[in-house]
Amino acid sequence: MTTALITDSHCHLDFPDFEGKIGDYVASAAEAGVHRMVTICTRLRNEPSVRAIAEAHEPIFYAAGTHPMSAAEEPLATVDELVALAAHPKFVGIGETGLDYHYTADSAEVQKTSLRIHIQAAQETGLPLIIHARAADEDMARILSEEHANAPYSCVMHCFSSSAELGKAALDLGFYLSMSGIAAFPKSQELRDIFASAPVDRILVETDAPYLAPPPYRGKRNEPAYVAHTARVGAEVFGMSYPEFAAQTETNFERLFSKAVLPKASAA
Known part of the structure; x- marks a missing residue:
């Protein structure tokens, strides 16, 4: 039986956990049906090394x-800097950016400035914005x-684990919510309920590897192959079979x- 294809929409393959072994992780992902992944650069000075990873591996954007x-x-x-990066054929999104007041509330003002710069780049390029939101729901909903209202843009709330109110605000703007391993944790029923109330055509799945491994790997290093475990929980949340849910998230991701x-695979 062919394994349903699925995409890990957010991982960090430039982190030391994967150094020198990315080909192995791509191969194990493929065995699990994870045929594509987006690796995220979180500091622009590291962009050349992240770009090199994408250039070296066909399934990685x-x-x-x-x-x-x-x-x-x-x-x-700067907006110009981000727009210039978007010229690369494998550069597919702006971010991750956002607001995090959990550990870094003291830098709230510079975070807000940075967020608006990234949003402008998304508006100018047409590429989706990738948002990290933690303990900043009110400011996040307001700025987004x-x-x-100034100019439309598309967006995914990466690793969504915020309030139902922020989830609704994002969905009302036409944005997407991404399920990470957190949604598969036994104590995350409230979060699963938020996802269950969302339109299934607005759901993505991700690992955030090397963080937040879903059961049965919780507490271990996460990797792209494990997104299939989160997606199986997602299928249950939406009352779908795994192949149906995988196909839906593929459609959502590509949209x-x-x-x-x-x-495309060439015909034999």
Whole structure:
């Protein structure tokens, strides 16, 4: 039986956990049906090495931005800088960017400035914005809405684990919610209920590898292959078979990340 194909929409393959072994992780992902992944650069000075990973492996695409927890330590990105990166054929999204007041509330103002710069780049390029939101729901909903009223853009709430209110605000703007391993944790029923109330055509799946491995690997290093475990929980949440849910998330991913196109297999 052919394994249903699925995409890991958010991972960090430039992290030391994967150094020198990315080909092995791509191969194990393929065995699990994970035929495509987007690796995310969180500090723009690392963009060349992340780009090199995408260039070296056909199933890997990439995005780049300044993570909100690094916004105070990194040079502020410019719109022109982000727009220039978007010229690369495998560069498929802007971010991750966002707001994180859990550990880094003291840099809230620079985070907000950085977020608006990334949003403008998404507006100018037409590429989707990749949002990290933690303990900042009110500011996040307000800024996303204000900027969307100025000029539309597309967006995914990566590793969504925020409130139902922020989820609704994002969905009302036409954005997407991404399920990570958190949604598969036994104690995450409230989060699963938020996903269950969302339109299934607005759902993506991701690992955020090397973080947040889903059961049965919780507490271990996460990897793209494990997105299939989160997707199996997603299928249960939406009352679908795994192949149906995998196919739906593929459609959703390709609608949002329209640049992340794999070459068609040639006919025999």
